[in-house]
Amino acid sequence: MDDETRPAAETSVGAAGVLYIVATPIGNLDDLSPRAEKVLAGVDVVAAEDTRHSGRLLQHLGLHKRLIALHDHNERDRAGALLAELESGRSVALISDAGTPLISDPGYVLVRAARDRGLTVTPIPGPCALVTALSAAGLPTDRFLFVGFLPAKRTGRRSALTELARESATLVFYESPHRILDAVDDMAEVLGESRELVLGRELTKAFETFYAGSVREVQSALAADPHGTKGEFVVMVRGVEPVADAEQAGALDVDRLIRLLLPELPVKKVAKLASELSGRPKNEMYQRALALKQGD
Missing domain, CATH: 3.30.950.10 (Tetrapyrrole methylase, C-terminal domain)
Known part of the structure; x- marks a missing residue:
C-alpha cells in the first residue's frame, strides 16, 4: 500500500507538527473510533476543553498524556503555546468535552492560526450531537x-x-x-x-x-x-414550507384578515388567531396588527 492510499492515521500519527481535531463520544464510550484512539495514543500533547473530564477519558483508554486546557476563556492566550508545540515538531490532539471540536465548542482560534501558519490540520471524524x-x-x-x-x-x-x-x-x-x-x-x-x-x-x-x-x-x-x-x-x-412568488398576495390576505378582526377583538387575540390561521409567528402578527390599528 503506498502513501496515497494508506489511511491518514497510519502515515501521520506522531508525525511532526500535526494538529489533529479528534471527535470523542457524546455519551457512550464505545462510540470512540479505533482511529481516534490510535491518534490519541500517538500524539505528544492533548488540548482539552476540560482537562478533568478528558483526563477520565484518557484514563479509560489507559493513556497518560500531557494535557493543556483550551476553552472559551483562555483560547487566545493558549493558542500561541500550542502553535509553538506544533512548530517545534510535536503533535497535538484537540478534543472537546463531547463530540466534534469547534461545533459550538472551542478550537476556531487555534485551527485558524495553524492554517495561517501553514501547519497541517487533520480531522479525525466521529460523534457529533x-x-x-x-x-x-x-x-x-x-x-x-x-x-x-x-x-x-x-x-x-x-x-x-x-x-x-x-x-x-x-x-x-x-x-x-x-x-x-x-x-x-x-x-x-x-x-x-x-x-x-x-x-x-x-x-x-x-x-x-x-x-x-x-x-x-x-x-x-x-x-x-x-x-x-x-x-x-x-x-x-421543522422549517416553513417554501412560499412561491405569490407570497406578497398571501401577505395581503393576512392584512385583510387582521383588518376584519380588529374591530371585534383585542390586538393580542387578533394576533393569536392570525398566527394560527396563517402559520406565521405570533410576534410578527402582533406587530402587523398594531401597525394596521395605528394606521386606521
Missing part, C-alpha cells in the same frame, strides 16, 4: 441550519427566533437543561404552537429520549416527564 439527533428525528435533512445555542435571556432568544421564523430549512439548536422549558415556551410564542418540534435528550446515554410532535405537544410531554429538564438537549424545528 447535531448529526446524531438529526439522523433519528424524522425531520427533513436535505437542508438544515445549525444555530448553536440560543441567547440565554428571553428578549434575545425571542429576537433570534423571530429572525429564523420564516426559514425553510430544518433548524437545529443546542440547549441546556435549565433553559429548555423557557426555550420551548418562546418557540410556541414566536414560531407557533403547531410547528413540528423534536427534542433529543441525553443522546447515546442510558436515558436517551426523543420528544416529538407539535410545539404544544412537546411542551406537555416535557412537563409530564420528571426527567424532562435533565441532561443536554438537541432541539430540532
Whole structure:
C-alpha cells in the first residue's frame, strides 16, 4: 500500500507538527473510533476543553498524556503555546468535552492560526450531537441550519427566533437543561404552537429520549416527564414550507384578515388567531396588527 492510499492515521500519527481535531463520544464510550484512539495514543500533547473530564477519558483508554486546557476563556492566550508545540515538531490532539471540536465548542482560534501558519490540520471524524439527533428525528435533512445555542435571556432568544421564523430549512439548536422549558415556551410564542418540534435528550446515554410532535405537544410531554429538564438537549424545528412568488398576495390576505378582526377583538387575540390561521409567528402578527390599528 503506498502513501496515497494508506489511511491518514497510519502515515501521520506522531508525525511532526500535526494538529489533529479528534471527535470523542457524546455519551457512550464505545462510540470512540479505533482511529481516534490510535491518534490519541500517538500524539505528544492533548488540548482539552476540560482537562478533568478528558483526563477520565484518557484514563479509560489507559493513556497518560500531557494535557493543556483550551476553552472559551483562555483560547487566545493558549493558542500561541500550542502553535509553538506544533512548530517545534510535536503533535497535538484537540478534543472537546463531547463530540466534534469547534461545533459550538472551542478550537476556531487555534485551527485558524495553524492554517495561517501553514501547519497541517487533520480531522479525525466521529460523534457529533447535531448529526446524531438529526439522523433519528424524522425531520427533513436535505437542508438544515445549525444555530448553536440560543441567547440565554428571553428578549434575545425571542429576537433570534423571530429572525429564523420564516426559514425553510430544518433548524437545529443546542440547549441546556435549565433553559429548555423557557426555550420551548418562546418557540410556541414566536414560531407557533403547531410547528413540528423534536427534542433529543441525553443522546447515546442510558436515558436517551426523543420528544416529538407539535410545539404544544412537546411542551406537555416535557412537563409530564420528571426527567424532562435533565441532561443536554438537541432541539430540532421543522422549517416553513417554501412560499412561491405569490407570497406578497398571501401577505395581503393576512392584512385583510387582521383588518376584519380588529374591530371585534383585542390586538393580542387578533394576533393569536392570525398566527394560527396563517402559520406565521405570533410576534410578527402582533406587530402587523398594531401597525394596521395605528394606521386606521
